[in-house]
Amino acid sequence: MILISYWDLLVLSSLICLLGGILWLNGFNKVKDLWWATLRMTVQLLFMGIWLSWIFNADNPVWVVLISLIMLSAAGYEISKRQQYRFKKMHSLFIGLLSLSFISLILLVGILVFIIQPDPWYQPQYLIPLLGMLLGNSMTAIGLGLDTLTRNAIQLKSKIEAQLALGKTAKEAMQFIKEQSLHSAMIPIINMLVAAGIISLPGMMTGQILAGADPIEAVKYQIMIMLLIATSTGFGTLMAITLASRRLFDERQRLQLNQLVKTK
Amino acid sequence: MNKADTPLLKAQNIMANGMLSPIDLTVLSGQVWMLSGPSGTGKSQCLKALADLIPHDGSVYLNQVEQSSMPPEQWRAQVMYFAAETAWWLDSIGEHFEQPPSRTLLQRIGLPFSILKRTPDECSSGEKQRLSLLRGLSYTPKILLLDEVTANLNYEASLQVEALLQDYLTEKYSTIEGRTEGGKFFPQRAIIWVSHDIGQIQRMASTEQQIVFKRLNIKRTNK
Numbered sequence: 313m314i315l316i317s318y319w320d321l322l323v324l325s326s327l328i329c330l331l332g333g334i335l336w337l338n339g340f341n342k343v344k345d346l347w348w349a350t351l352r353m354t355v356q357l358l359f360m361g362i363w364l365s366w367i368f369n370a371d372n373p374v375w376v377v378l379i380s381l382i383m384l385s386a387a388g389y390e391i392s393k394r395q396q397y398r399f400k401k402m403h404s405l406f407i408g409l410l411s412l413s414f415i416s417l418i419l420l421v422g423i424l425v426f427i428i429q430p431d432p433w434y435q436p437q438y439l440i441p442l443l444g445m446l447l448g449n450s451m452t453a454i455g456l457g458l459d460t461l462t463r464n465a466i467q468l469k470s471k472i473e474a475q476l477a478l479g480k481t482a483k484e485a486m487q488f489i490k491e492q493s494l495h496s497a498m499i500p501i502i503n504m505l506v507a508a509g510i511i512s513l514p515g516m517m518t519g520q521i522l523a524g525a526d527p528i529e530a531v532k533y534q535i536m537i538m539l540l541i542a543t544s545t546g547f548g549t550l551m552a553i554t555l556a557s558r559r560l561f562d563e564r565q566r567l568q569l570n571q572l573v574k575t576k
Numbered sequence: 577m578n579k580a581d582t583p584l585l586k587a588q589n590i591m592a593n594g595m596l597s598p599i600d601l602t603v604l605s606g607q608v609w610m611l612s613g614p615s616g617t618g619k620s621q622c623l624k625a626l627a628d629l630i631p632h633d634g635s636v637y638l639n640q641v642e643q644s645s646m647p648p649e650q651w652r653a654q655v656m657y658f659a660a661e662t663a664w665w666l667d668s669i670g671e672h673f674e675q676p677p678s679r680t681l682l683q684r685i686g687l688p689f690s691i692l693k694r695t696p697d698e699c700s701s702g703e704k705q706r707l708s709l710l711r712g713l714s715y716t717p718k719i720l721l722l723d724e725v726t727a728n729l730n731y732e733a734s735l736q737v738e739a740l741l742q743d744y745l746t747e748k749y750s751t752i753e754g755r756t757e758g759g760k761f762f763p764q765r766a767i768i769w770v771s772h773d774i775g776q777i778q779r780m781a782s783t784e785q786q787i788v789f790k791r792l793n794i795k796r797t798n799k
Contacts, residue, residue: 474663474708477627479653479715488665564628565648 313523325350367436376436380443384413387451394455397462397572403559404458411454411552416446416544423540442537445516449501449541450548457497457549461556462572464489472567482565486557497549501542508538582640584766585655585719587626589634594621596791598634601626601768603719606745608767610781613789619770620660622789623721626768627657638718639764656717660724662708664696669707677710685710685736702728706737713744720744722769726776738779741767 328350332343367375391408398404420443424433465472468489475485508514516537520530562568583602591598595618603609611619625632628643628651636643636655643651666672670692679689685706691699699707705728712720720741726734745765771777777786 468665470659470661470663471665473629474659475665476629476649477652477657477659478712479649479656481649562631564631564644566629566631 321354325354364436364440367440373432373434376434376439379436379440383440383443383447384409387412387447390451391455391458395459395462396575397459397466398575399462399556399559400571400573403571404556407552407555407559408451408454408458411548411555412447412450414551415547416443416450419540419544420446423536427536441516442540445537446540446544450545453497453501453545453549454552456500457493457553458556460493460496461489461553462560464492465560465567466569466572469567469569476565476567482561482567483557486560490553490557493553494549497553498546501545505538505542508534514538583637584639584764585626585768586637586640587634588636590622590625590632590636591634592618592621592625592630592632594618595625596789599787601787603766603768605764605766607785608741608745608769608781609785609787610777611768611770611787611789612772612777614791617789617791619789620723623657623723623768623770626719627652627655627721629657653715654717655719655721656712656715657721658709658712658723658725660705660727662701662704664704667695668692669694669696669699672707672711673714675714677714681710684740686733700728702730702733705729706733709737709740718765720765720767720769722767722771724770724772726771726773734773734776738776741780 328347332346335346336343363379367379388405388409391412392398392402392404395404399407420439421433423442424430424438428438430438465486472485472489476482504512514534514537517530517534520533521527559571560567560569582604584605584607585601585603587599587601589598589600594616599622601609611622613619621630624630625634626636628636628648638646638651638655664672670676673692676692682689682691687703687706691703691707696704705725709722709725722741726737729737745763745767767780769780771780
């Protein structure tokens with residue numbers, strides 16, 4: 313494997329500086345955000361690198377649990393941050409975290425114990441990258457699904473209430489919104505599956521190939537990841553939407569939109 | 577006490593957000609009650625509270641059964657709220673009906689049968705108000721809570737709707753459910769109607785069954 317130096321990275325970072333400058337001249341007013349995001353990415357990844365080499369050497373499950381928890385809460389926080397309408401009392405964070413961790417963790421443990429079978433099964437070299445890939449994708453989809461749900465509940469309030477008034481249950485009255493939310497969450501995943509291998513070379517596979525792995529072996533890993541991502545994303549979104557949909561009604565199935573606060 | 581005198585709907589101390597004072601109401605089968613008064617006095621909120629669509633204080637009974645002792649969807653199918661602004665969530669008008677209304681029923685309120693094939697956007701707000709009424713009636717609710725349901729209709733169409741609703745209270749309406757006692761028909765149906773149309777109020781209800789919501793003459797203190 314050909315290694316790259318910190319100098320190489322520093323030189324490459326001038327690309328983002330240049331991009332920011334030119335975009336600014338063209339009226340883009342989020343240049344600071346772009347630079348800040350790039351800086352964050354760099355620092356976060358460097359830390360992750362340090363963390364990982366340390367954890368790989370430490371060989372202690374406590375550290376694996378700790379870093380997984382940090383990744384989960386960061387993803388949960390990111391979901392609730394992406395909502396235009398957030399539930400009061402941290403319920404968005406709670407719903408996000410629960411639906412995110414429930415299915416991702418089950419899949420992760422299952423795949424490690426029954427398919428990959430490293431020794432021990434929680435070997436961080438496998439567990440942490442896999443968790444990261446599952447969380448990253450589920451997070452985006454769950455965030456999108458929840459946002460569509462709450463936004464539509466506010467905009468289409470009269471359509472929900474009209475159905476309640478006709479004697480439909482809260483679940484029936486939310487069905488049309490639920491469908492839309494699932495749709496907007498799942499479309500990016502379906503597009504990703506369609507594009508894989510023709511238009512895009514997925515990151516993990518590319519990484520393995522660059523590191524000198526046999527392309528066929530890398531592809532097999534990538535297919536497994538894609539299957540896991542699609543599954544965890546779909547079930548996670550469904551769970552989040554169902555939980556949020558229930559939260560919107562009280563015990564007499566009355567629509568309670570005052571539980572949502574506008575954030576942006 | 578005669579069975580005809582047992583109230584079909586009884587409301588005690590109904591009070592919801594947006595209402596200025598609590599309301600008591602005793603509605604007998606076959607009656608029409610008209611509610612009127614300036615905007616912002618909580619008439620719609622009162623109807624929504626009766627349908628259990630919003631949180632509220634006080635108690636409501638339908639045939640002596642308490643609101644909270646019945647599943648909400650079952651209550652709302654019998655004590656049905658009709659909003660002034662109608663809402664449609666499916667592609668065509670017809671899909672919103674479990675049993676599409678008959679040609680004659682549509683004709684009675686001046687609508688063509690083909691209207692069921694249209695999308696909601698292709699109908700005027702007046703047409704949609706009448707369609708929404710039929711949509712609700714197809715569930716044969718016992719109490720109709722009408723919130724300015726003829727607001728977008730002209731005089732002729734309003735009269736057609738009023739006549740249809742009068743018939744709904746009697747055996748004339750297509751489906752007949754009810755009980756007879758000594759040969760007399762008790763339809764087990766009643767209407768509570770919010771309206772700003774003085775003529776309509778007088779046509780539909782006697783003075784004893786008219787309630788005027790008033791602004792309270794008390795300065796509100798800022799709490």
